Amino acid sequence: QQQVKQSPQSLIVQKGGISIINCAYENTAFDYFPWYQQFPGKGPALLIAIRPDVSEKKEGRFTISFNKSAKQFSLHIMDSQPGDSATYFCAASMITSGNEKLTFGTGTRLTIIP
Amino acid sequence: DTAVSQTPKYLVTQMGNDKSIKCEQNLGHDTMYWYKQDSKKFLKIMFSYNNKELIINETVPNRFSPKSPDKAHLNLHINSLELGDSAVYFCASSQGEAVTTQPQHFGDGTRLSIL
Numbered sequence: 061q062q063q064v065k066q067s068p069q070s071l072i073v074q075k076g077g078i079s080i081i082n083c084a085y086e087n088t089a090f091d092y093f094p095w096y097q098q099f100p101g102k103g104p105a106l107l108i109a110i111r112p113d114v115s116e117k118k119e120g121r122f123t124i125s126f127n128k129s130a131k132q133f134s135l136h137i138m139d140s141q142p143g144d145s146a147t148y149f150c151a152a153s154m155i156t157s158g159n160e161k162l163t164f165g166t167g168t169r170l171t172i173i174p
Numbered sequence: 175d176t177a178v179s180q181t182p183k184y185l186v187t188q189m190g191n192d193k194s195i196k197c198e199q200n201l202g203h204d205t206m207y208w209y210k211q212d213s214k215k216f217l218k219i220m221f222s223y224n225n226k227e228l229i230i231n232e233t234v235p236n237r238f239s240p241k242s243p244d245k246a247h248l249n250l251h252i253n254s255l256e257l258g259d260s261a262v263y264f265c266a267s268s269q270g271e272a273v274t275t276q277p278q279h280f281g282d283g284t285r286l287s288i289l
Contacts, residue, residue, distance in 0.1 A: 101283075103280030149217065161219065164218070166215075
């Protein structure tokens with residue numbers, strides 16, 4: 061049972077365009093929603109994160125939009141660059157037995173073409 | 175100044191062997207994790223340790239035994255390796271506060287290939 065559903069599986073965007081990746085979750089106990097960026101041969105690196113008390117968070121070209129009632133959140137990458145080509149994972153976290161547990165989406169392979 | 179470091183980066187071995195992967199973090203974090211990333215890039219938590227104590231064990235076969243000699247280290251020992259164990263294993267750490275969730279920091283992974 062996939063608690064965090066992510067789409068699309070792969071995405072091709074032209075340089076300068078907007079990349080949008082969507083995620084949906086089921087468990088309302090999740091209280092932290094990070095996005096990770098992973099380059100080949102590297103571990104996931106935290107990109108940006110949001111808590112459910114805000115609807116949007118922006119850091120540079122990266123924006124998370126959060127819809128608590130719909131249990132959905134999305135990553136927008138403005139002015140996409142070839143260096144943004146990577147696999148992106150959304151995730152959701154909750155405290156379980158006093159410790160946090162992170163559940164990942166299935167990943168989106170983003171390719172930015174010139 | 176790698177924050178979370180894993181060794182080895184690559185591990186190729188035969189079915190039935192026993193192997194270990196080491197992980198160290200220099201972030202001063204209290205909680206460490208092991209994740210498995212399969213061939214489809216799906217990341218799933220295996221274990222978490224807080225101050226050397228096992229907290230989460232996600233129905234991982236008991237051939238996998240994590241060991242934490244101190245809170246900066248979390249090693250993963252795997253007995254009787256099987257073909258299905260081929261994957262990339264990631265170590266991660268976080269501050270691990272009990273009240274609010276904290277970001278997790280990942281190592282660069284160990285690619286385990288079973289022949």
